[in-house]
Amino acid sequence: MRLALVAVLLCTLIVGLGYTYSQEDQASTFITAPVERGTISSVVKATGAVEAVVTVDVSSQLSGRIADVFVNFNDPVKAGQPIAQLDQEIFAARVNEARAVLKVAAATALVQKAALERAGVAVANARTAKKLAEAQSAAAKARQDEVERDLQRKLELARSGSATDRELTQARAQRDTGAADFRASVEQINMREEAIAIAEAEKRMAEANIENAQAIVEQRQAALDQAQLDLGRTVLRAPIDGMIIKRDVNPGQTVAVSLEAKTLFRIANDLREMEVHGKIDEADVGGLKIGQTAFFTVDAFPERTFTGRVLQIRKSPEVVQNVVTYTTIISAPNPELLLLPGMTAALRIVVSDTGEILKVPNQAFRFRPNGMSSRTDQQGRDQTPSSAETSATVWTVGSDGRPVPVAVKLGVSDDQSTQLTAGSLTQDQPLIVGIAHSRKPAGLLGIRLGF
Incomplete structure (x- = not known):
């Protein structure tokens, strides 16, 4: 009976030692990102709608029955070309x-x-x-x-x-x-x-x-x-050269002219030259100037970035639910005819850039060996230039494979990186941005004991 009890205790001890050893025997692998040289641009973000440079709504000046319609959606037209006709009797x-x-x-x-x-x-x-x-x-x-x-x-x-x-x-x-x-x-x-x-x-x-x-x-x-x-x-004619992008009439339909004429056709002048009508918040409009570079994407081509320039900053405000915005016109060259009227554009207007500098990936500020995040003010920070430098700590991999802290001073930032103004970091030097754990099989006397 005693021998059986001793055997059970020994087995329990061996299993516990194997489990403890397996938990402690872990090797850490760090995820790194390099210090890069490049530019950090200060941008204003907004959304807008893609529109043709010139769009004309065509209505009837007379009341009557539509006898015939000569064009359809996407048809090219020339100025003066008949597009519809009323009954002439x-x-x-x-x-x-x-x-x-x-x-x-x-x-x-x-x-x-x-x-x-x-x-x-x-x-x-x-x-x-x-x-x-x-x-x-x-x-x-x-x-x-x-x-x-x-x-x-x-x-x-x-x-x-x-x-x-x-x-x-x-x-x-x-x-x-x-x-x-x-x-x-x-x-x-x-x-x-x-x-x-x-x-x-x-x-x-x-x-x-x-x-x-x-x-x-x-x-x-x-x-x-x-x-x-x-x-x-009675013959409706195209007022400009362009393309029919809207048709809201059919033969036999009766048109009644009132104080507000109904739009029968909409003609876009030249789809190779488009505009983005961006809605800029009142807090950001002060940094905009004519000629600034703008980048935008549309949902139809999420991997494609289109480029334009600020053409006009309209001074008339638009107030929606107490939010004041100002319409800004951005040029949008469209030689491939990829952009279509009405598309929603995500705008980034470059207000300023730093030129060639060293920049640190923003993920590096969120790493701490104990798993706690540092400098919460860096997380999700907007790219707003600041004349005052801020301090932070980043971590590199030491010669013994352990994290080594490096104190740095920072300047302006964007969504992905922050300007390095002072510190001992060099270009392409890896910084720790995360950690990945890989557990090694644990055993005692050649026998695997971990689970």
Whole structure:
């Protein structure tokens, strides 16, 4: 019984020693990354949308039924090319009606012109009649003067007894008759003057009537031009060269024009030259300048980085849920036609760069032999240039295979590395960024005891 108990205790002891030995007998393998020489760029990050440089929405200026559509999505078009057409029947009828009304107005203008000519002749006749009346009045005046002289002679003769009373009476009667004829001729002249005034007034009325008729002709001509213009507008034409990127109309559809015209087509000018409309936070917009280099990626080509430059920083703010952003236009050359309108772009705008420097991988700041992270301020640090240097400790692999601390001073940083401003590190020197454990098989007297 004692022998059995001793045997059990010995087995237990051997198993415990083997387990302990297996736990302590571990070899550590460090993961390293080298100190590199390169540049660290200070960038502003934002998102934006890829857009064509020039995009035009095409709508109808008229209401009516769509008779035909000549283009489809992705079709190239030239400026002035027909892309759709409204039913033209009612507009053609309006043109014919306006043309007929114009003919009536033109005929009325001709009638008024003839009336003006007649009024001119009436004025000329009235002036001629006045001249005739003046001549007749002059003749009557001459006859009256002669009769008056004859009466004076008879009076002289009557005083001397050489003329009879009858002759004297006849001379007086002729004088009175001549005076009446002269007064009548004067009144006739006045009547002719009034007739001239009436004729001239009628002529002025005829002139006003013909001006009115000509104005009506011009009005009817304008109505005809408007009707013909509307008839021409029944054919929708491309305003620019480009490509159809949106079509929202089909034959038979009715278009109703209101205060806000419905977009029927959208045409992008040249897809080989695109723009990114980035939304820049108000905290970052102060560092942007025209001409700065920008890089961006799109979800369709995540491994491809596109390059552009800042073209415009718009001063109009956009406020969404109390977040203020400013639209910045980035050029986006697209010779391979990979970028399409509406794609979401992840932007990185280079505000400044350090030039050629030594830089330390950011993972090196998070390593500690005891497993604790150091310099939590380095984790996920944004790339914000700072004039003040910060201190940190990184670890290299010593000659005995153990971690050796190295004190360094740091400058600006980006997502992957930080500028080395002071320290004993050299280019390509490996720094510990992590640790990997590999357990060796453990045993006692050649027998494997670990599990």
